[in-house]
Amino acid sequence: MTRPEIKTTGWTELAGVERALAELRGGDSLGSVRATTLNLVITCSTEEDAESTERVLEGIGGSRPLRAIVISPSSGTPKARVASACWTGAGQQVCTERITIHGARAALPSAVLALLVADLPVFLWWQGEIPDPSDSVLEELVEAATRVIVDSDQAGIEPVRHVDRMAAGLADLAWVRTNPWREAIAALFDAPRQRKALDHLVGLEVSGPPNQAALLAGWLRSRLDRQVGLDTTRAKRINRVELLCGDGAFVVERSSRNEHGEARGPNLAPRAVGLPAPGLVALLSGELDRLGAERPFEQALAAAA
Amino acid sequence: MSPRGAPRDNPLREGLRVGGASEPALFVIFGATGDLAQRKLLPALYNLAKRGLLPPRFGVVGYARTEMTDEGFRRFAKAAIEAHSRTKMDERFWPAFASMLHYHAGGFDDQKHFHELAKTVEDLDAHIGGGAHRVFYLSTPSSFFPVIVKGLGAAKLSRPADLVRVVIEKPFGRDLESARDLAETVHRWFQERQVYRIDHYLGKETVQNIYAFRFANAIFEPIWSNSYVDHIQITVAESIGVEHRAAFYEETGVVRDIVQNHLLQVLALVAMEPPAAFEPEAVRDEKAKLLRAMRPMSFQDAVRGQYDRGYVAGDEAPAYTSEPEVPPDSNTATYIAAKLEIDNWRWAGTPFYIRSGKRLAKRVTEVAVQFRRPPHLPFSREAAEHLEANSLVLRIQPDEGISLRFGAKAPTPTLSIRSVNMDFLYGSSFLSDVPEAYETLLLDAIRGDSTLFTRQDSVERAWQICDPLIEQWQTGQPQPYASGSWGPDAADELMARDGRRWRRP
Numbered sequence: 001m002t003r004p005e006i007k008t009t010g011w012t013e014l015a016g017v018e019r020a021l022a023e024l025r026g027g028d029s030l031g032s033v034r035a036t037t038l039n040l041v042i043t044c045s046t047e048e049d050a051e052s053t054e055r056v057l058e059g060i061g062g063s064r065p066l067r068a069i070v071i072s073p074s075s076g077t078p079k080a081r082v083a084s085a086c087w088t089g090a091g092q093q094v095c096t097e098r099i100t101i102h103g104a105r106a107a108l109p110s111a112v113l114a115l116l117v118a119d120l121p122v123f124l125w126w127q128g129e130i131p132d133p134s135d136s137v138l139e140e141l142v143e144a145a146t147r148v149i150v151d152s153d154q155a156g157i158e159p160v161r162h163v164d165r166m167a168a169g170l171a172d173l174a175w176v177r178t179n180p181w182r183e184a185i186a187a188l189f190d191a192p193r194q195r196k197a198l199d200h201l202v203g204l205e206v207s208g209p210p211n212q213a214a215l216l217a218g219w220l221r222s223r224l225d226r227q228v229g230l231d232t233t234r235a236k237r238i239n240r241v242e243l244l245c246g247d248g249a250f251v252v253e254r255s256s257r258n259e260h261g262e263a264r265g266p267n268l269a270p271r272a273v274g275l276p277a278p279g280l281v282a283l284l285s286g287e288l289d290r291l292g293a294e295r296p297f298e299q300a301l302a303a304a305a
Numbered sequence: 306m307s308p309r310g311a312p313r314d315n316p317l318r319e320g321l322r323v324g325g326a327s328e329p330a331l332f333v334i335f336g337a338t339g340d341l342a343q344r345k346l347l348p349a350l351y352n353l354a355k356r357g358l359l360p361p362r363f364g365v366v367g368y369a370r371t372e373m374t375d376e377g378f379r380r381f382a383k384a385a386i387e388a389h390s391r392t393k394m395d396e397r398f399w400p401a402f403a404s405m406l407h408y409h410a411g412g413f414d415d416q417k418h419f420h421e422l423a424k425t426v427e428d429l430d431a432h433i434g435g436g437a438h439r440v441f442y443l444s445t446p447s448s449f450f451p452v453i454v455k456g457l458g459a460a461k462l463s464r465p466a467d468l469v470r471v472v473i474e475k476p477f478g479r480d481l482e483s484a485r486d487l488a489e490t491v492h493r494w495f496q497e498r499q500v501y502r503i504d505h506y507l508g509k510e511t512v513q514n515i516y517a518f519r520f521a522n523a524i525f526e527p528i529w530s531n532s533y534v535d536h537i538q539i540t541v542a543e544s545i546g547v548e549h550r551a552a553f554y555e556e557t558g559v560v561r562d563i564v565q566n567h568l569l570q571v572l573a574l575v576a577m578e579p580p581a582a583f584e585p586e587a588v589r590d591e592k593a594k595l596l597r598a599m600r601p602m603s604f605q606d607a608v609r610g611q612y613d614r615g616y617v618a619g620d621e622a623p624a625y626t627s628e629p630e631v632p633p634d635s636n637t638a639t640y641i642a643a644k645l646e647i648d649n650w651r652w653a654g655t656p657f658y659i660r661s662g663k664r665l666a667k668r669v670t671e672v673a674v675q676f677r678r679p680p681h682l683p684f685s686r687e688a689a690e691h692l693e694a695n696s697l698v699l700r701i702q703p704d705e706g707i708s709l710r711f712g713a714k715a716p717t718p719t720l721s722i723r724s725v726n727m728d729f730l731y732g733s734s735f736l737s738d739v740p741e742a743y744e745t746l747l748l749d750a751i752r753g754d755s756t757l758f759t760r761q762d763s764v765e766r767a768w769q770i771c772d773p774l775i776e777q778w779q780t781g782q783p784q785p786y787a788s789g790s791w792g793p794d795a796a797d798e799l800m801a802r803d804g805r806r807w808r809r810p
Contacts, residue, residue, distance in 0.1 A: 035730070179321075180357075182321060183321055183357075183361060185317060186315055186317035186318050186321055186361075187361035187362060189315050189317055190315055190318075190327075190328075190361075190362065190434065190436075191434045191435060191436060195315060198316070198317075219317075220317075223316045223317050223319065224316060224317075259397065259398075260400070260401050268434065271433070272400075272401050272404055273361065274357065274398075274401055276357075294320065295320065296320030297320070
């Protein structure tokens with residue numbers, strides 16, 4: 001795929017946004033068809049948020065024709081700047097639209113609601129910290145969203161629980177980062193002989209981010225419907241997980257140099273497992289392909305305390 | 306069916322591996338050094354592994370005559386994947402995939418090789434933790450199918466039926482009788498539910514999209530019948546000639562190569578009744594019912610052609626009879642146009658016109674649903690003289706998508722209605738990586754989902770539909786058509802006699 005062809009306009013009133021987008025498309029003449037599959041609303045409060053937004057929209061725009069609405073709180077009546085980016089690949093073209101809105105924080109949800117493409121799913125990617133649940137901006141945006149995407153590695157588990165109570169569907173990027181680990185752990189217990197060991201699972205030792213460790217513990221507790229202790233050694237990413245089952249221990253461990261590791265346990269030959277650590281673009285892309293709630297995550301979140 | 310204590314009973318599995326396979330499996334490729342394995346099977350397995358869709362406990366056993374070690378097979382597989390995979394070789398990922406690859410050298414004619422294979426499979430099964438499903442993929446010329454199936458059966462590799470599947474590539478016989486003979490041999494050792502007859506066309510994303518289009522949208526189904534549809538045209542056109550497959554093509558011709566399998570299967574998807582569930586037997590029952598309602602092809606309603614010299618997209622192309630290994634007096638048909646009729650409530654009186662050929666103007670596969678004209682046009686003759694009937698085109702390849710033709714007022718001072726096309730390009734909504742058909746089908750075989758595979762009753766019925774025409778075309782000569790054209794004039798006459806004409810794709 002080539003780099004996108006990007007067209008932008010200057011700042012405009014909200015009322016002029018649709019017209020500006022139509023002009024960027026070259027004018028909507030008779031018979032033309034625009035393909036859009038989703039709305040993506042992105043909150044952007046810091047420089048870091050702005051950088052991640054750029055990276056993500058550049059990374060996923062070419063595979064999904066979407067309308068991104070990026071909101072940044074400032075002051076005054078909201079104003080918008082619009083851009084379209086078109087990627088060409090294999091003789092086909094995918095275009096995304098981006099509307100960047102600056103304005104008084106309280107006015108931003110109404111600006112978003114006015115600019116959503118009708119009848120398409122709305123994904124809200126809430127970057128960084130999550131405000132108090134009584135925050136009206138959070139409440140209004142979550143209410144409009146089909147699915148909310150947060151990162152409890154940044155926001156913490158408790159605020160994510162609050163959002164979970166309000167949202168129709170919730171994704172936590174921290175939980176998604178544990179996917180390969182949960183895969184590898186589950187595979188250890190596929191055979192009936194090893195599965196019996198789950199009855200004796202008493203504790204979990206994780207070397208990794210405390211938040212992801214808590215989610216893993218919550219996952220095991222909710223799946224097995226029993227208490228499982230947790231002992232965490234803080235690290236930047238998960239490197240090792242050990243499940244203490246009676247006298248034996250099942251271990252999944254990352255090898256030092258690549259995205260693979262080894263899984264082993266009593267009466268089980270060690271085997272290679274993939275432990276990829278996908279970047280933000282891949283994580284977010286995967287979540288845009290899903291709609292609705294994810295029951296095992298919600299249960300794990302509830303049991304993660 | 307899964308045995309007790311299978312991975313799906315693992316309480317930690319819920320919510321994991323959406324779309325992937327979880328139960329342990331061993332995938333044995335017969336003919337592992339052949340063309341199909343190199344071009345399709347090994348790259349497909351590699352891409353499935355990269356996408357994280359293979360079971361965590363998984364192994365591949367390559368089986369062929371060539372003497373080779375496991376390491377040798379891994380090098381062979383790597384070269385094949387580098388040459389043919391749709392994604393680039395990921396050197397960081399390769400060691401993990403390579404560790405799944407194993408090799409067993411053996412022939413097909415000595416039972417001792419199959420017993421040795423059974424030992425290899427047993428050892429590997431134990432190595433990956435036991436209870437593995439076994440998929441035997443017959444990637445060999447079809448003449449070896451009976452001996453391989455027998456070898457597997459005699460070595461007790463066809464049991465237990467719940468865990469073992471055998472995948473067979475087309476052709477499934479060369480007529481009804483040979484198809485039945487093959488099935489009888491296979492069924493001696495494998496139950497029908499263990500047999501996965503692969504037609505790669507059915508694994509294409511856009512062919513599967515026909516299911517979604519028809520059965521996920523309420524707006525089309527009510528008009529999907531003889532009440533509103535005048536006729537349907539199905540085109541499977543290739544711009545290439547026989548290339549290096551002349552010897553094979555001389556034995557098959559267009560009816561066996563395309564119509565009996567790909568084309569009738571696509572037609573069945575377009576015309577079948579909605580299944581109660583998207584499950585193997587429900588879907589395959591409906592397809593079989595549709596084929597049973599189809600009349601056998603007759604030579605009065607069919608035209609055969611053979612490509613002559615000409616130009617395809619500016620390049621000079623030789624006549625079929627000038628191709629290497631083709632006899633100068635060959636009467637093999639490289640083109641067919643035919644009218645098919647379905648005797649059921651939904652389609653009686655609405656013909657299906659099919660055409661397929663080599664060295665046609667361009668490569669395209671599409672289904673065009675031509676609707677009836679409005680019963681009355683309240684406009685002047687001049688206003689609507691250029692208005693054509695509505696049509697809905699499902700383009701399968703290339704430029705996958707859907708096109709709807711309807712009438713719209715032209716922006717002129719007087720009322721003038723013109724036909725306009727509304728095009729939906731599949732790729733403009735989903736430019737993400739589209740999996741190869743073989744990835745979809747191999748994953749389904751590993752998971753034990755036979756929905757997209759062809760059942761024996763459909764195979765037999767398809768031969769019953771095609772055999773009369775094949776028989777009649779044993780003698781006589783096909784009509785020549787210029788390479789780069791849309792077929793012989795007689796194909797246009799076939800349509801003209803019904804007051805219709807072919808669409809230009």
